[in-house]
Amino acid sequence: MRQAGRYLPEYRAMRARYGFLELCRNPEAAAEVTLQPVGRLGVDAAILFADILLIVEPLGVGLEFSRGEGPVIARPIRQEVDVGRLKPIDVASGVPFVFETVRKVVRALGGRVPLIGFAGAPFTVASYLVEGGPSRHYLHTKRLMYEAPEAWHRLMELLADATARYLNGQIAAGAQAVQLFDSWVGVLSPADYRAFVLPHVRALLKALTPGAPVIHFGTGTAALLPLMREAGGNVIGLDWRVDLDAAWATVGHDIAVQGNLDPAVLLAKPSYIRERAKEVLARAGGRPGHIFNLGHGVLPDTPVEHVKALVDIVHELSDRR
């Protein structure tokens, strides 16, 4: 889950020097930001610092991060005709800096911990493209799905294809695992997921270079978990809104799970964090194939020492060290 972020003073210091996109596009700086939490927190893996929308920049939709940290797409893809105009994304020439960041991070880590690369899943990326930014009800997105299903599927194919090449590029550059973030897919009914999303995620995941484990994550996915498993991935990422034991039983114990402490728990005092981390570990039952994590990214107001405390607590309680 996102480790670099506004809760870290050293990240804020970097952001004072670089605009958000500028930071993403600068391999030297992006590698530094990727490495910051690893040293500071003692986590077991580094997570690539990047943004899920970098890959759509070559489409010429006018991506900006002007208002606060939220992305804005100046020319959203709302109609069938907008989709028709899109050209395949040239990943290699569009986001070479991401691959360079991966190479730098892997070199700097020198095998101490692995690097997890990542990408946004086609639905989540499409939702930004169609809405033009974050959304509450995703009505433009759903309208496109329902009213112009062929255009929708064409858009999803384009994104799935580019995303597979993007993740394969990260794997080729040295990422030891990759995570696919379908952050907002939980706004869909299971029937919509099956019809409009699943085939594209499956195609994407099938196209990945074998060998690098794939974490498949979304939020609000309690009723989508069996379908996400069907779509693929070696690990299903769970948000905090499910009981880990019940969710693991749902996706099957033959697959790994990641999760799922509510990030809001990190606002409470460490003794309380300990209690709640213990609960998550108890639900995992010591079974191999559980990756302890938050149920979503670290929240901006989180005290750094609470994040560090959680890492220590999990290490202690899971007899990992």
Added chain:
Amino acid sequence: MRQAGRYLPEYRAMRARYGFLELCRNPEAAAEVTLQPVGRLGVDAAILFADILLIVEPLGVGLEFSRGEGPVIARPIRQEVDVGRLKPIDVASGVPFVFETVRKVVRALGGRVPLIGFAGAPFTVASYLVEGGPSRHYLHTKRLMYEAPEAWHRLMELLADATARYLNGQIAAGAQAVQLFDSWVGVLSPADYRAFVLPHVRALLKALTPGAPVIHFGTGTAALLPLMREAGGNVIGLDWRVDLDAAWATVGHDIAVQGNLDPAVLLAKPSYIRERAKEVLARAGGRPGHIFNLGHGVLPDTPVEHVKALVDIVHELSDRR
């Protein structure tokens, strides 16, 4: 589910004449707004027009609906000391206009269709009180829960007690059924729901006058459904993010369910609405105890004729008329 609203021109006409709270407090006008969709749409029940926050106005927290339609609480309840200062809510003298609206509506309906009264559930109402308005992450609310559980439970008891009296007042005034809206409870983990919410909803529902069926609704509740059933209600309201058949099996077929078409489907053309309504009915399988409904309120941009089309489609397909 909410029937009166901005998608209806006659509602917008009333709102041009009355402020939102003014409209809620005026029994004549609120009754008219309650009745508008019944005549226009041909639905099988009227839904009381009111707001879930009316009941907290007597607390003196400074409720306003100034910015657009969103509620603002000028003096939020953030700390233990704020909770300590709260006095029990005098429902009879605090919201007499709601009971008067119920009487007027029931009289006007003359038994043609029943009236469903409603209230916000303690968690959802508390979340507004604590956050001071709508929220994305509910961090103040969760922080109060985690850091000051006694204050949290006192606040929930106060709200559960007032809400029971509020709903009993609506039943006494003639409402034939009531709905408890725990709209935002889906932001909680099942463990948090069990510890911080369930006991209070159970106490509330136990205190209701027997005889009027209770619909217990929330959104994003896929993993909370068994706990919501445990908390009580004769009908569990399902949002669109679950498959109705799977969700019904989860809560048990000995209880009724309501739902669960995605309100966004109403933006698509009627032939598509028909297809999706059919899917919901197929999942209900003609089993008695299914109340067809949307999975949440009608969205502001929805064409009125699409809502009317849905009502007709459901009546036709369910052989109800």
